[in-house]
Amino acid sequence: MTRRWGIMGTGIIASAFVDAIRAEGGSVVAVSSATPGRAHRFAADHGIAVAASPHADLLRHDDVEVVYIATTNERHHLDAHACIAAGVPALVEKPFAVHAAAARAVFAAARTAGLFVAEAMWTRLQPATLRLHDELGSGVIGAPTAVQASFGVVLNSDPSRRWRSAALGGGALLDLGVYPATLAHDLLGPAHRVQATGQLADTGVDLTAAVVAEHERGSATWRCSMIDASGVWATVAGVDGHIWLAEPFHHAPSLTIHQRDRPVRQVPIDGHELGYRYEVREVHRCLDAGLVESPCLTHADTLAVLEVLDEIGAQLGVLRPTLAPVRP
Ligand SMILES: NC(=O)c1ccc[n+]([C@@H]2O[C@H](COP(=O)([O-])OP(=O)(O)OC[C@H]3O[C@@H](n4cnc5c(N)ncnc54)[C@H](OP(=O)(O)O)[C@@H]3O)[C@@H](O)[C@H]2O)c1
Numbered sequence: 001m002t003r004r005w006g007i008m009g010t011g012i013i014a015s016a017f018v019d020a021i022r023a024e025g026g027s028v029v030a031v032s033s034a035t036p037g038r039a040h041r042f043a044a045d046h047g048i049a050v051a052a053s054p055h056a057d058l059l060r061h062d063d064v065e066v067v068y069i070a071t072t073n074e075r076h077h078l079d080a081h082a083c084i085a086a087g088v089p090a091l092v093e094k095p096f097a098v099h100a101a102a103a104r105a106v107f108a109a110a111r112t113a114g115l116f117v118a119e120a121m122w123t124r125l126q127p128a129t130l131r132l133h134d135e136l137g138s139g140v141i142g143a144p145t146a147v148q149a150s151f152g153v154v155l156n157s158d159p160s161r162r163w164r165s166a167a168l169g170g171g172a173l174l175d176l177g178v179y180p181a182t183l184a185h186d187l188l189g190p191a192h193r194v195q196a197t198g199q200l201a202d203t204g205v206d207l208t209a210a211v212v213a214e215h216e217r218g219s220a221t222w223r224c225s226m227i228d229a230s231g232v233w234a235t236v237a238g239v240d241g242h243i244w245l246a247e248p249f250h251h252a253p254s255l256t257i258h259q260r261d262r263p264v265r266q267v268p269i270d271g272h273e274l275g276y277r278y279e280v281r282e283v284h285r286c287l288d289a290g291l292v293e294s295p296c297l298t299h300a301d302t303l304a305v306l307e308v309l310d311e312i313g314a315q316l317g318v319l320r321p322t323l324a325p326v327r328p
Helices: 012-023 036-044 055-060 072-087 100-113 127-137 172-188 277-289 301-317
Strands: 002-010 029-031 051-054 066-069 090-092 117-119 144-154 191-200 206-215 217-224 231-238 241-245 253-261 265-268
Touching: 002 055, 012 029, 012 036, 012 066, 012 090, 012 277, 029 036, 029 055, 029 066, 036 051, 036 172, 051 055, 055 072, 072 100, 072 117, 072 217, 100 117, 117 231, 117 277, 117 301, 127 231, 127 253, 144 172, 144 241, 172 191, 172 206, 172 217, 172 301, 191 301, 206 301
Parallel strands: 002 029, 002 066, 029 051, 066 090, 090 117, 144 217
Antiparallel strands: 144 231, 191 206, 206 217, 231 241, 241 253, 253 265
């Protein structure tokens, strides 16, 4: 069945997502922006029939069957609540919300309404991730007990852009740190002790964060940064070896398996270039099956990772936006 998507947001990722939806046989019937001019420009550039503004107006269009939320971080939860109130399922960009409490409220509302909602944590659906889980499941390095990772890329330092803005939910943790935090959670289970240090910008957002975390089944050390190009790499280790996820680890093009007393094994990953198409496919599959939660993108996992980011943010003294109240 062709699914009719609406897109909230007109940034870089919204543009990439239009291509992914179309490549998966879906259609994009409407786009919204806080500014009418940007909505119209995006619609014209991408051949989308309806340009809505403000974002909630997108939901007036009956044609919209499912919404992809790619707005700035501080309003993800508001946009998700608006979708739920309108009876429309939603895929919400990472981070699902700027803190766990806001995400928890969205999930509760979705459950009450019986509507599908999920975080667009596309890494979980990547072929490299699935292959990693297969390799680990077959015991090649023993049970994974240690994760090390870095997500360091230089993001635009223009203060008008969202990354330096506390009001827009900026900072390295929410945009970048969410990936290593997710990897550590998925491989080692929930974290129960977290220690962090890092650097803040004048605006109060975090520029870097370095984290040591004790998880249910091992320990993780990771760092995220938006001011140095320290790379996007990860390794997972067990008693019998380690697996290197090639850069960028969150959609890795290959794995390198270092097993004790065995030759190093390279595993190229087919299909890594399909990017966001896997999450579009997963949403279509869940909607077709009448699921309210994806088994690959669970609410519990989203919440557990956000709780870790909350704790790190509190330790660093990161300034988070005051969230607008959600009208029932
Ligand atoms: N999954 C991924 O790989 C991935 C990658 C990047 C980002 N993301 C997530 O996706 C969300 C959006 O990120 P993004 O990188 O697409 O952000 P972005 O390009 O900075 O756009 C975010 C919003 O800023 C406004 N905007 C865009 N260009 C503008 C301009 N030239 N002047 C003024 N305002 C402008 C738009 O607001 P209006 O919508 O109101 O027009 C847009 O929706 C974030 O939550 C981010 O964490 C995910």
